[in-house]
Amino acid sequence: MQSLTLESATERNAGRLARLVPRLHVKAFTGGTIVAIFVLVGILGPLLAPHDPNKQQLTAMMKPPQGVGAVHALGTDNLGRDILSRVIHGSRVSLLVAFAVVFVSGFIGITLGAVSGYFGGKVDFTIQKLVEVVWAFPPLLLGITIMAFLGQGLFNLILALVSQRWIPYCRVVRGQTLSLRERDFILAARCLGAGKRQIIWRHIIPNLIQTSLVIGTFAMASSIIAEASLSFLGVGVPPEIPTWGTMLADARIYISTAWWLPLFPGLCIFVTVLGINLLGDALRDLLDPRLKRTASGI
Amino acid sequence: MNRRHRQTLVVSLAALIMFVGTRVETNAQTRVSVGVTETIETHNPYGDSVSLLYGIWSEVTGPFCTYSYGKGDFEGRLAERWKVENPTTWIFSLSKNYKFNDGSPVTAEDVVHSIMTRVIKDPQSKQKASVAPSIVNAEAVDKFTVRVITDKPTAPLLSFLCDRLIVTSKAAFDKYGRAAADKEHMMGGGPYRLKELIPGQRLVIAKRPDHPAAKKNPRAPDEVVYRVMRETEQRVTALLNDEVQIAQFIPPHLRQRVEKSRNLKITPVDSVEIMFLAMQPKPPFDKKEVRQAVCHAINRDQIIATLLEGFASRLDGPLGPGQYGYDANLKPKLNYDPERAKKLLAQAGFPGGVDVELQTPVGRYTLDKQLTEAMIPMLNAAGFRARLLTPEWATLWASVQKGTIPFYYMGRGSVQDPSAALHQYFHTGETPRIGYSNPKLDELLDKEQQEFDPKKRRQYLSQAMSILTDDAPACFMWRHKLLWGLNNRVEYQPLPDARIYAIDMKVRR
Numbered sequence: 008m009q010s011l012t013l014e015s016a017t018e019r020n021a022g023r024l025a026r027l028v029p030r031l032h033v034k035a036f037t038g039g040t041i042v043a044i045f046v047l048v049g050i051l052g053p054l055l056a057p058h059d060p061n062k063q064q065l066t067a068m069m070k071p072p073q074g075v076g077a078v079h080a081l082g083t084d085n086l087g088r089d090i091l092s093r094v095i096h097g098s099r100v101s102l103l104v105a106f107a108v109v110f111v112s113g114f115i116g117i118t119l120g121a122v123s124g125y126f127g128g129k130v131d132f133t134i135q136k137l138v139e140v141v142w143a144f145p146p147l148l149l150g151i152t153i154m155a156f157l158g159q160g161l162f163n164l165i166l167a168l169v170s171q172r173w174i175p176y177c178r179v180v181r182g183q184t185l186s187l188r189e190r191d192f193i194l195a196a197r198c199l200g201a202g203k204r205q206i207i208w209r210h211i212i213p214n215l216i217q218t219s220l221v222i223g224t225f226a227m228a229s230s231i232i233a234e235a236s237l238s239f240l241g242v243g244v245p246p247e248i249p250t251w252g253t254m255l256a257d258a259r260i261y262i263s264t265a266w267w268l269p270l271f272p273g274l275c276i277f278v279t280v281l282g283i284n285l286l287g288d289a290l291r292d293l294l295d296p297r298l299k300r301t302a303s304g305i
Numbered sequence: 306m307n308r309r310h311r312q313t314l315v316v317s318l319a320a321l322i323m324f325v326g327t328r329v330e331t332n333a334q335t336r337v338s339v340g341v342t343e344t345i346e347t348h349n350p351y352g353d354s355v356s357l358l359y360g361i362w363s364e365v366t367g368p369f370c371t372y373s374y375g376k377g378d379f380e381g382r383l384a385e386r387w388k389v390e391n392p393t394t395w396i397f398s399l400s401k402n403y404k405f406n407d408g409s410p411v412t413a414e415d416v417v418h419s420i421m422t423r424v425i426k427d428p429q430s431k432q433k434a435s436v437a438p439s440i441v442n443a444e445a446v447d448k449f450t451v452r453v454i455t456d457k458p459t460a461p462l463l464s465f466l467c468d469r470l471i472v473t474s475k476a477a478f479d480k481y482g483r484a485a486a487d488k489e490h491m492m493g494g495g496p497y498r499l500k501e502l503i504p505g506q507r508l509v510i511a512k513r514p515d516h517p518a519a520k521k522n523p524r525a526p527d528e529v530v531y532r533v534m535r536e537t538e539q540r541v542t543a544l545l546n547d548e549v550q551i552a553q554f555i556p557p558h559l560r561q562r563v564e565k566s567r568n569l570k571i572t573p574v575d576s577v578e579i580m581f582l583a584m585q586p587k588p589p590f591d592k593k594e595v596r597q598a599v600c601h602a603i604n605r606d607q608i609i610a611t612l613l614e615g616f617a618s619r620l621d622g623p624l625g626p627g628q629y630g631y632d633a634n635l636k637p638k639l640n641y642d643p644e645r646a647k648k649l650l651a652q653a654g655f656p657g658g659v660d661v662e663l664q665t666p667v668g669r670y671t672l673d674k675q676l677t678e679a680m681i682p683m684l685n686a687a688g689f690r691a692r693l694l695t696p697e698w699a700t701l702w703a704s705v706q707k708g709t710i711p712f713y714y715m716g717r718g719s720v721q722d723p724s725a726a727l728h729q730y731f732h733t734g735e736t737p738r739i740g741y742s743n744p745k746l747d748e749l750l751d752k753e754q755q756e757f758d759p760k761k762r763r764q765y766l767s768q769a770m771s772i773l774t775d776d777a778p779a780c781f782m783w784r785h786k787l788l789w790g791l792n793n794r795v796e797y798q799p800l801p802d803a804r805i806y807a808i809d810m811k812v813r814r
Contacts, residue, residue: 065611
């Protein structure tokens with residue numbers, strides 16, 4: 008009876024997995040393709056853009072989309088700048104900011120989280136108090152405050168976004184480190200004479216990469232939105248750098264008279280964030296230990 | 306009940322309903338909401354110096370005197386009459402009809418207190434330069450007569466005082482102290498009283514029906530709400546939804562949206578606000594050639610024709626037609642000439658170009674960010690390496706007032722007579738906004754201010770403006786033709802200086 012129950016449970020899990028795997032593939036494929044396209048567009052931006060994104064033609068301002076093959080396929084904005092070129096260049100900045108924020112905040116968050124969890128005691132207390140203090144600020148308000156002090160600029164914007172985005176890494180990593188440090192392989196490493204730094208870098212952090220990867224994908228999506236929000240509010244990058252956020256900000260006073268101005272940058276933000284979220288979702292499902300157990304039939 | 310009784314009852318009921326209905330309609334309060342662009346940041350009426358606030362506070366505390374665009378001259382209000390006793394002494398006779406909210410009369414003591422204690426001596430005052438730059442003393446001759454003494458003859462004194470001097474109660478100040486008097490016990494002698502002020506959001510004033518000015522115009526709204534709406538779409542949408550009945554500064558591209566509505570209209574007004582690019586004489590703008598190069602680099606005509614759709618007039622000097630002292634033959638004219646700009650930059654020692662950062666407010670003036678964005682490639686084409694910065698208005702304005710921004714786009718409102726504006730921005734030591742100093746210009750500006758003969762005064766002004774245009778501490782850009790969106794229920798002729806006087810509105814009930 009017991010073996011029958013186990014068997015039927017395994018069958019159920021296998022069935023669930025069978026249903027899940029194609030869904031995962033669809034999500035991963037769709038998300039990955041979208042992200043890959045935008046990354047490619049970002050890298051090849053100057054080659055793909057038909058015009059200089061900042062070139063103004065006041066005599067050709069507010070031209071509606073003219074279709075594929077036309078001089079201004081997606082139309083022009085209030086200063087006669089080509090929207091397609093600006094959208095392409097905007098992807099570079101948005102993705103550059105997103106990647107930079109993910110890497111820098113990941114580095115800070117993972118390091119602090121691992122140190123906090125491994126050492127415990129006063130170190131843990133201090134780091135966690137810092138986390139609580141920084142976490143208490145509303146993210147957008149903190150970003151605006153930092154930008155108001157430092158001024159507009161790409162580097163400052165990345166700094167403003169990193170200021171809070173390292174916290175999710177730190178908290179999750181700390182929790183996992185607390186569990187990992189008690190595991191046998193860490194004890195073995197310690198017995199073999201490995202130093203604390205070596206244990207953290209060689210044995211703990213590699214075990215946290217999978218989780219951090221999932222956090223990173225969601226952090227990337229939220230960074231793109233945060234960059235657009237700060238640029239929309241006029242405290243992001245300087246106006247001469249085209250980003251999707253600044254394009255939206257510029258478009259807001261023409262929203263009722265020129266629909267194409269907010270549509271294309273808005274669409275880009277939507278699709279990119281959707282793609283990254285799909286990819287992150289698929290990654291999370293794939294790296295979920297419960298699903299791993301199901302897949303191995305345990 | 307027979308038929309005759311029923312008829313009597315029906316007629317009586319109908320009469321009663323009509324009577325009650327009429328009473329309700331008669332007693333209905335009228336309220337006008339105005340979507341404005343300028344912020345209202347402080348309860349202290351002397352704590353800021355922006356055009357809109359002078360109008361609003363004047364309405365609460367009673368305009369001292371006012372400039373009538375219809376008559377082309379100053380008119381009495383609280384100060385009924387005035388005379389120049391000698392070139393440095395003015396006598397103002399006050400109306401006895403102006404009373405504070407508590408019923409006490411507005412007296413000479415209150416005027417003296419407002420000028421000396423609140424405008425001149427109070428360190429929190431931001432109005433000394435624009436209201437009382439040359440006043441050294443004010444004293445009460447009797448209960449309703451004030452003597453104002455200036456350190457030098459000041460011919461345009463009225464242009465400093467009218468629509469600008471805010472008269473508050475001395476008794477309230479003495480009794481409650483500055484902060485509480487302003488915040489909780491604002492006593493004014495104007496046709497409206499302050500009902501509510503939420504800094505940065507809205508200001509509400511309520512009519513005082515017993516005020517002489519209110520009696521003259523019984524159709525003036527009972528309550529006026531000034532709502533800060535920086536976004537143009539927000540103002541237009543609020544106007545279309547009847548959330549506001551007056552919207553300031555509709556950008557040209559949105560005017561058709563307003564005009565399509567049967568209940569709304571657009572009223573254009575030639576503004577007396579001069580828009581300019583200010584350049585502090587610090588590197589690289591310490592060189593006259595660099596400043597002139599900026600002026601030659603910008604194609605004002607193209608910007609007016611395209612972005613502003615013709616709703617502005619180009620300025621070749623500080624003033625345009627209709628403003629006192631305007632000289633159509635003013636020379637030199639720094640016209641659009643990018644090649645000349647390049648040569649001037651090379652002469653100044655920057656043949657390979659020079660880095661400059663232009664700062665602009667966003668949403669404070671009509672299409673401010675868009676207009677300055679259009680200037681950047683023009684400056685770059687002339688050899689500059691220009692960047693545009695768009696700080697928050699509060700940050701920008703505070704820095705401008707401290708004199709820490711070298712290159713910025715700004716407007717100066719209420720320039721019917723240019724004396725106050727020219728002194729404020731270009732006279733040595735008046736304000737640090739530009740930090741410009743030119744002894745020859747100072748001499749001419751002092752002379753024009755001391756000259757009571759209009760013909761000679763115009764000559765001095767013309768010479769001063771010629772120096773300004775040539776030395777170019779600022780490039781004068783344009784005056785906007787301001788578009789106001791009005792609900793048809795409100796009859797109101799907006800003023801060229803963008804002050805809003807609710808007492809001049811007429812509301813259809």
